[in-house]
Amino acid sequence: MNAESRNKDYSKANRIKIHQPDANKADSFKPSNHIYVRAVDGLWSSVRRRMGWITMLFFLLLPWIPWGERQAVWFNLGEQKFHVFGLTIWPQDLTLLAAVFMIAAFALFFVTTYLGRVWCGYTCPQTVWTFIFIWFEEKIEGARNKRIKLDQMPWNFDKLWRKTAKHTAWLLISLLTAMTFVSYFVPSREVYLDVFTLQASGGIYFWVSLFTFATYGNAGWMREIMCIHMCPYARFQAAMFDKNTYIVGYDPKRGETRGPRSRKVDHKALGLGDCIDCDLCVQVCPTGIDIRNGLQYECINCGACIDACDNTMERMGYPKGLISYTTENKLEDVKEKVLRPKLVGYGVVLTAMILLFIYASATIAPIRMDIIRDRNQLYRENNQGLIENTYTIKILNKTEALHEYALSVEGLSNYEWYGAKTVTVKAGEVLTLPISVAVDPADLTRTVTNIDIKVATTIDGEVVEVKQESRFFAP
Known part of the structure; x- marks a missing residue:
């Protein structure tokens, strides 16, 4: 079989299949196997970090914005009132809240149909907090290889203080997250003052403790398990995907046959593609998949493998884009279609819902x-x-x-x-x-x-x- 036919069969077979790990490698999807994520710099990693900062600061600062004699956003369950800046939603107006959820759902459907799982890769709280935890892990325990060696070595003082510092940092972030979340339901000044002066009610201590350990467990320990095994969005995304949806894709026509080589040799003469099989795309993936195996539901479209591959291509002197945001039609050299019935339908419904929400919000009777x-x-x-x-x-x-x-x-x-x-x-x-x-x-x-x-x-x-x-x- 020649290289062209082999690449064609490879693309067809892997268009919708899920990841099949190499038999010689450990199954990275078992909860007992820890994924050591390698740090990477690049365009999409920079975009993701900035989006993470924006969403994190928005979440942390929103309860502290004053609005008259109260905070701007306050879900007052005791009095059954939801305050969102100048808008007060009563139980009689909960259709507005339902409309907000419907708008969020159709916005998610629209964006996913067009751009794939960018919500998962850039703005999902699980992703944002996981990368924050990984950042502290790298600063305290070192780069990927150092973290692997640290976990393999016997316990000593160096390992003890690094592990203690890491988990302390994780718990402090989790506590801040929990107290901020509770501040959306109880005035933020009361939460922070009463908790630290031991004057808070038992209910506040319960919810702060619950969300602290939930954040610590999700972002510190479960990580990709949440995305792969527990998040329903990964399961029903296929209903929104089509061949024109943007995904993180590997170009087998360029990359195959993969293999190591020197930068000075003509790899084409050796019958090799552009992929040098460095495995960096796997090492930087937060869910531990190999994007070269085709479209997989575990991929969260974070773009980390794109940055890793582009950096490798730049060092080798090859064109970038071996792994890129692309579509299945583009990979198969089929003309792409931006406007298609499903995308237009989602867009029309989303626009109508937004307009109806604006009208309903503006005409709420006092x-x-x-x-x-x-x-x-x-x-x-x-x-x-x-x-x-x-x-x-x-x-x-x-x-x-x-x-x-x-x-x-x-x-x-x-x-x-x-x-x-x-x-x-x-x-x-x-x-x-x-x-x-x-x-x-x-x-x-x-x-x-x-x-x-x-x-x-x-x-x-x-x-x-x-x-x-x-x-x-x-x-």
């Missing part, structure tokens, strides 16, 4: 009113001979200030109102108000009359009113 009719009696005739209906009105003040509300009825003429017509409701409170409406029978032309009960107030100089439909029953 007043919520519910009307409950008296279920025990449709109507009664009072002492004045009027037909009277009883209602219970619940008014929710969804603003951050006290307001006065005026109540009225539309749809009835010459009615009598029994109960308060003007009430004051504090910020975030629900007022329950029983009222009765009475009408002279001579003014009623039907047994059931549709009415609107209206609540109006003035907010920032603008009159805001809410109407709720109900029924007035008569003999």
Whole structure:
């Protein structure tokens, strides 16, 4: 079999297969086998580090941004209010929260269909925290080969202090992560002050401890196990991929047949491809796969193998791009298609969801009113001979200030109102108000009359009113 046909068969066979480890190598996917990730510098590693810094700082600093008398982002579960800067989401508005999750889901589908698993490689918290932990591991225990030797050597003082320092650093990062996460639900100043002064509640200590050890375990010990065996996204990504999706791919037409050689020899004359079989692409991979085996669900598209291979190609004097962000069609010399039905569909739905969310957020009413009719009696005739209906009105003040509300009825003429017509409701409170409406029978032309009960107030100089439909029953 010539090299061209062998490369063609190789590409076809490996287009969708999963990784099959070499029988002579240890199975890197067993939880008992530790992956020693080699450090690498390059374009995509630099992009990933900067994205990691951005997402990490965003996560750490967001709870500390003030907004009036509270923090800007605060999920107040006790009062059932979600504060996101100037927007307050109540339980009655949780459809907005559902919309946020739907937008996030379709954004993930859209980006994955077009660019592959870039979320996993650049912004997933598991990836960000794992690389942070690996950075501390390298600084304390040394480069990859030194870490392997350190784990193989017997315990001595040098090994003891390095391991202690590493795990201490991991635990401190995990503690900071846990306290920051809890700060989204409990005011951040209270969390840090109460925890360190031993004044926090048992619930806060429980959640801080739980998330500390979860972060320590996930980013320190489990790492690629989370991505390969536990994360569902790795499993259903194939439903979003097509042959035009950007993946990290190895070009077998250039690379095969692989093998070591001197930089001074003509490798083409020896029948060798550009791949020198240095295995650096495997050593820098955080999930321990060999990208040369084709498309694999374990690949998180972090681009570390691209940087390692480009550095090798530069040292050898070969063109870069043996491993690159590419598509299956490009690898097979088939014309690529950017616009395809699945990508357009995801984009249309995502755009529609974003527009609907913006409209719904901008039109949230600062007043919520519910009307409950008296279920025990449709109507009664009072002492004045009027037909009277009883209602219970619940008014929710969804603003951050006290307001006065005026109540009225539309749809009835010459009615009598029994109960308060003007009430004051504090910020975030629900007022329950029983009222009765009475009408002279001579003014009623039907047994059931549709009415609107209206609540109006003035907010920032603008009159805001809410109407709720109900029924007035008569003999």
